[in-house]
Every structure is written in structure tokens, then in C-alpha cells.
Amino acid sequence: MENSLILIVEDEPKLAQLLREYLEQANFRTHVIGSGLDVVPWVESNIPALILLDIMLPGKDGMAICREIRTFSQVPIIMVTARVEEIDRLLGLELGADDYICKPFSPREAVARVKAVLRRVRLQESGGLEQDVFHIDSEKYQASYHGRQLGLTVVEFRLLRKLLSRRGKVFSRDQLLDQLYDDHRIVNQRTIDTHVKNLRKKLEEIAPGENAIRAVYGVGYKIDI
Amino acid sequence: MENSLILIVEDEPKLAQLLREYLEQANFRTHVIGSGLDVVPWVESNIPALILLDIMLPGKDGMAICREIRTFSQVPIIMVTARVEEIDRLLGLELGADDYICKPFSPREAVARVKAVLRRVRLQESGGLEQDVFHIDSEKYQASYHGRQLGLTVVEFRLLRKLLSRRGKVFSRDQLLDQLYDDHRIVNQRTIDTHVKNLRKKLEEIAPGENAIRAVYGVGYKIDI
DNA sequence: TGACAATATGAACATATTATGAAGTTTTTC
DNA sequence: GAAAAACTTCATAATATGTTCATATTGTCA
Numbered sequence: 001m002e003n004s005l006i007l008i009v010e011d012e013p014k015l016a017q018l019l020r021e022y023l024e025q026a027n028f029r030t031h032v033i034g035s036g037l038d039v040v041p042w043v044e045s046n047i048p049a050l051i052l053l054d055i056m057l058p059g060k061d062g063m064a065i066c067r068e069i070r071t072f073s074q075v076p077i078i079m080v081t082a083r084v085e086e087i088d089r090l091l092g093l094e095l096g097a098d099d100y101i102c103k104p105f106s107p108r109e110a111v112a113r114v115k116a117v118l119r120r121v122r123l124q125e126s127g128g129l130e131q132d133v134f135h136i137d138s139e140k141y142q143a144s145y146h147g148r149q150l151g152l153t154v155v156e157f158r159l160l161r162k163l164l165s166r167r168g169k170v171f172s173r174d175q176l177l178d179q180l181y182d183d184h185r186i187v188n189q190r191t192i193d194t195h196v197k198n199l200r201k202k203l204e205e206i207a208p209g210e211n212a213i214r215a216v217y218g219v220g221y222k223i224d225i
Numbered sequence: 226m227e228n229s230l231i232l233i234v235e236d237e238p239k240l241a242q243l244l245r246e247y248l249e250q251a252n253f254r255t256h257v258i259g260s261g262l263d264v265v266p267w268v269e270s271n272i273p274a275l276i277l278l279d280i281m282l283p284g285k286d287g288m289a290i291c292r293e294i295r296t297f298s299q300v301p302i303i304m305v306t307a308r309v310e311e312i313d314r315l316l317g318l319e320l321g322a323d324d325y326i327c328k329p330f331s332p333r334e335a336v337a338r339v340k341a342v343l344r345r346v347r348l349q350e351s352g353g354l355e356q357d358v359f360h361i362d363s364e365k366y367q368a369s370y371h372g373r374q375l376g377l378t379v380v381e382f383r384l385l386r387k388l389l390s391r392r393g394k395v396f397s398r399d400q401l402l403d404q405l406y407d408d409h410r411i412v413n414q415r416t417i418d419t420h421v422k423n424l425r426k427k428l429e430e431i432a433p434g435e436n437a438i439r440a441v442y443g444v445g446y447k448i449d450i
Numbered sequence: 451t452g453a454c455a456a457t458a459t460g461a462a463c464a465t466a467t468t469a470t471g472a473a474g475t476t477t478t479t480c
Numbered sequence: 481g482a483a484a485a486a487c488t489t490c491a492t493a494a495t496a497t498g499t500t501c502a503t504a505t506t507g508t509c510a
Contacts (some may be wrong), residue, residue: 083390087363100363102390109360153486168365190468191488197470198486215468216366217496218379378497415457416499422459440457442507 004049005029006114009039009065010080011057019052022107023114036060040068043075050076050114053097055086063095070096076117080105094175133207133225136161145206155180156199159192163213163223172220196221229274230254231339234264234290235305236282244277247332248339261285265293268300275339278322279305288320295321301342305330324393325444341449345393358432358450361386370431380405381424384417388438388448397445421446 006023010016011034020030031048033039036059043051051069055062066077079097081087087100098117101110135144141157143150152160162179163171173189180195181187196213203212214224231248235241236259245255256273258264261284268276276294280287291302304322323342326335361368366382368375377385387404388396398414405420421438428437439449 155487166364168367170364170366187487188489190490193468194470194488196468200469216379217467219366222365380498412498413500415501418457419459419499421457425458440507442456 003027003029004118005031005046007039007043007046007048007051008032009034009036009051009057009062010054011035012054018107019110022111026111026115028114034058036062036065039065043069043073048075050078050118052078052080052110052114054080055090056082063090066095066097076121078113078117094178133212134160134164136164145203145212148206150202150206152199152202155195156202159195160199163221167223170216170219170222176220192221228252228254229343230256230271232264232268232271232273232276233257234261234276234282234287235259235279237279243332244335247336251336251340253339259283261287261290264290268294268298273300275301275303275343277303277305277326277335277339281307291320291322301346303338303342325395341393358437359385359389361389370428370437373431375427375431377424377427380420381427384420385424388446392448395441395444395447401445417446 006028008016008019008023008030010019010032013034016032016034020032023030028049031042031046033042036057039053039060053062053066057065062079066079069075069077076098077096078099078101079090079095080101080103081090082103087102090097090100098121099113101113133146137143138161141152141154143152143157143160150160158180159176162176173192176192177187177189196215200213203210210225212223212225213221215221231253233241233244233248233255235244235257238259241257241259245257248255253274256267256271258267261282264278264285278287278291282290287304291304294300294302301323302321303324303326304320305326305328307328323346324338326338358371359368361382363386366377366379368377368382368385375385383405384401387401398417401417402412402414421440425438428435435450437448437450438446440446
């Protein structure tokens with residue numbers, strides 16, 4: 001099943017070695033890079049299944065690398081940060097990473113995260129979740145819920161798509177608004193509430209009481225099923 | 226297991242001798258230094274497993290020494306102070322010490338603290354052989370405890386995350402309040418007590434009697450498991 | 451030990467956030 | 481260009497959360 005290639009970008013040799021050992025014990029192949037400058041060229045010519053990317057690096061920092069990789073590849077990336085507080089900032093930047101781990105972490109946890117992300121990605125790749133209640137067709141701008149077609153407006157569709165892009169993740173209203181428009185118009189944050197209300201109404205008609213969209217007080221909305 | 230070298234920096238000979246005896250009885254090796262001026266050179270050429278550092282010293286004070294050591298080493302440091310009130314000040318200075326003991330202390334307590342700090346540091350270095358009871362996901366704003374999901378509010382979540390960011394470290398109420406808000410609102414310090422109370426209640430439901438969050442009299446709170 | 455200070459806790463109080471219906475705007479459709 | 485649909489804003493109700501307060505309990509230190 002495994003045997004996938006994991007790229008470890010980490011300048012601290014001891015930690016890199018530790019990760020390598022644990023990952024290989026879990027039957028992954030690994031490659032370690034210690035300098036930020038070498039990462040992008042390597043990723044371009046090799047194709048790792050996942051990248052563990054430390055954010056503090058000599059040469060070029062992890063954020064820049066993540067952004068650059070995202071211009072040409074959708075390879076799963078797990079960011080490693082030194083401070084918990086930093087994760088908040090990173091989330092705001094929308095780098096496109098798939099998960100975040102905070103130092104110090106146990107190698108066991110790291111391996112678990114790697115597996116979780118891979119599982120998620122593979123599920124998506126294998127043609128959308130089989131028994132998923134949601135199905136999204138970005139080309140046709142159509143979405144279905146429990147097998148039944150939802151008649152969504154464009155804004156509602158984009159809102160739902162954004163929320164579904166990361167199940168469980170809490171999106172701030174600002175993050176959601178960004179996704180809704182191509183131009184950068186300024187609209188009232190409360191507008192989101194109204195779209196959520198309308199979207200909920202349509203979901204409710206199909207599956208009453210499921211409460212797919214939940215508000216997280218003081219933060220934003222998430223999809224929680 | 227032990228046999229680690231503990232550096233005791235203490236100018237009062239009687240106390241130094243007492244500590245030495247107790248620590249050696251617990252199978253540590255010790256070295257005593259009575260003057261502040263001799264500490265840094267000694268630490269540079271020897272490598273203690275931990276330093277017990279009195280803050281009031283002839284020659285050079287403990288704070289300056291701690292700061293200086295931190296420029297070249299991450300060796301665990303336990304600061305020894307004469308008064309509880311002082312710990313508060315020390316915390317604000319962010320010296321990078323790992324724990325604080327207040328005089329007068331029982332040698333037994335000192336040994337316990339030394340062991341606790343060493344255990345913690347080793348756990349971190351070795352990548353944690355123990356399965357962590359806490360797991361937090363900043364993206365989903367979800368935290369689990371002993372594998373079970375905690376339904377935390379945002380403030381509670383941030384509070385827990387901050388406490389967890391450095392296990393064992395004591396955080397003052399001010400430090401904790403800073404983490405709780407993006408804006409710089411002014412709230413009563415006692416507010417933290419209430420949030421801690423609520424958080425404890427939720428932890429208690431999962432693991433009664435574990436007392437994960439401890440109050441440190443006159444200073445603040447820490448997580449100590 | 452006794453005086454004092456800090457923490458714990460339940461309840462009252464205050465605030466902030468979300469939900470919702472409706473009205474006002476803009477955009478699309480015919 | 482009128483009507484319909486979609487979008488945004490607004491006002492207010494409902495609710496969740498945060499804060500303070502008063503008192504009991506516990507810890508510290510002389």
C-alpha cells in the first residue's frame with residue numbers, strides 16, 4: 001500500500017533523521033533536503049507523494065517554497081512551524097498547505113498526519129468520495145446533496161465549494177468572501193450570513209436537521225458532516 | 226538512568242550542600258558554583274544536564290547569567306528566587322528558564338522539579354515516546370483530550386493552546402490574556418480564572434482527577450502532565 | 451498557628467455574534 | 481425596458497459567549 005516517497009525539508013539534522021526513521025519504519029521512502037534553495041528544483045524533477053516542509057529554513061523560507069510549488073503542482077504539503085501562534089498567521093495567508101504541525105511534535109504524530117493527509121488526498125483523487133453526501137461539478141456549476149440536485153446560484157455554489165474544499169476547517173467570513181468574487185469588491189461581512197442562510201434553506205429541504213453548515217462563534221463557518 | 230550532571234549555582238554554602246546531598250542521593254552527579262562570575266565559563270566547557278540557578282548572587286546576577294547561557298545553549302535551567310513576587314517579574318522578562326522554585330523550598334521538592342524538567346526535556350528531544358493526551362487542530366478549532374473531542378469555545382481553545390505551547394511552563398495571567406484576543410482589549414485578570422474553571426470542567430468530564438491545569442500561587446497557570 | 455493573599459466557584463450581568471425577515475440594489479432575462 | 485432573479489444591506493430577535501462580582505476555599509508566610 002505505502003512505499004510512497006516523502007520529501008522531508010528540514011535543516012535540523014537530528015530531527016530530519018528522526019522523521020526519516022519513523023517514516024521508513026512506516027514503510028515510506030524518504031528524501032531529505034536541508035536547504036530551502038534546493039527544494040523547488042528537486043520537486044520539479046522528482047515526484048514525491050507528500051512534502052513535510054519546515055517553515056524556518058536557510059536559503060529560502062518555507063512559505064515562499066510552498067507558494068512556488070503550488071504554481072506547478074498540487075502535491076500534498078504539511079507545514080512544520082516552531083510556534084503555535086504562527087499557524088494562525090499561516091492560515092490567513094492561504095498558502096495552500098494541506099496540514100500544519102507545530103514543533104515540538106512526536107514523530108509518531110507526524111507519521112499519523114502524513115497518513116491522514118495521504119488518505120484524504122487519495123480519496124479525493126479516486127473520483128470524489130464514494131459515499132459523500134455532497135457532489136460538486138465545477139464545470140457545470142452544479143452541486144448535489146444526498147444525490148439530489150441543488151439549484152444554487154453562483155455565489156451559493158462558490159460558497160459551498162469553498163467550505164467543502166477543506167471539510168471541518170473553519171473559514172472566516174473574509175476568507176469566504178474572497179472566494180466569492182473575481183474582482184476585489186468590498187462587501188459587508190454580514191452578506192455571508194445571508195448567503196449561508198439561503199444555502200442552508202436549500203440543504204434543509206433535502207435533509208432536514210442535518211445541519212451541514214455550522215457557525216463557529218467568533219470565527220466563521222464550517223461544514224461538519 | 227540518571228547519573229546526569231546537575232550544576233548548582235548557589236552562594237549560600239549550607240543550602241548548596243543540602244541540595245548536593247539530596248541530588249546525589251537521587252543518583253545525580255553535581256557541581257557547585259558560588260559566584261556568578263564563574264558560571265558561564267564553566268558551562269561553556271562542561272555540559273551539565275540541568276542548571277539550578279539562584280537569582281541573587283555575588284558577582285553577576287542570575288538573570289544576566291540565564292540570558293547569557295541562552296545565547297549559546299538550550300540546557301534546562303531552573304531559577305531559584307527568594308520571593309514569590311519575583312517570579313512574576315521574571316516571567317515577564319521571558320528569560321527562557323524552564324521552571325522556577327521559590328525559597329525556602331524543601332530539597333525533596335527541588336529534586337522532584339529537577340526530575341520533572343529533565344523528563345519533559347527528554348520527552349521532547351526523543352520525540353516523545355509517550356502518546357500525547359492532547360491533540361489540537363487550529364484549523365478546525367478542535368481539541369481532543371485522551372482521544373475524545375472537547376467542545377471548546379474559541380477563548381477556551383486559545384487558552385489551552387497557549388498553555389500547551391510550552392508544557393510545564395508557568396504562564397502569568399497577562400501572558401494568557403494576550404493570547405486570547407486579537408485586539409488589545411483590557412479585561413480583568415480574574416477573567417482568566419473563569420475560563421480556566423470552564424476549561425477544567427470540560428477536561429474533568431473526560432479524565433476526572435488528572436488535574437491537567439495547575440495554578441501556581443502568585444504566578445499563574447501551567448499544564449503539568 | 452493566625453493574618454493575609456491568592457485561587458476556586460457559582461451566579462448575575464454584560465456583550466458579542468449569529469439568525470432571520472424584509473427592504474433596497476444590482477444584474478440578468480425576456 | 482419591464483419583470484424576475486440574484487445580490488447586498490439593514491434592523492432586530494435569538495442565542496452563545498465572555499466578564500465581573502461576591503463568597504468560599506485554599507495556600508503562603510511570619
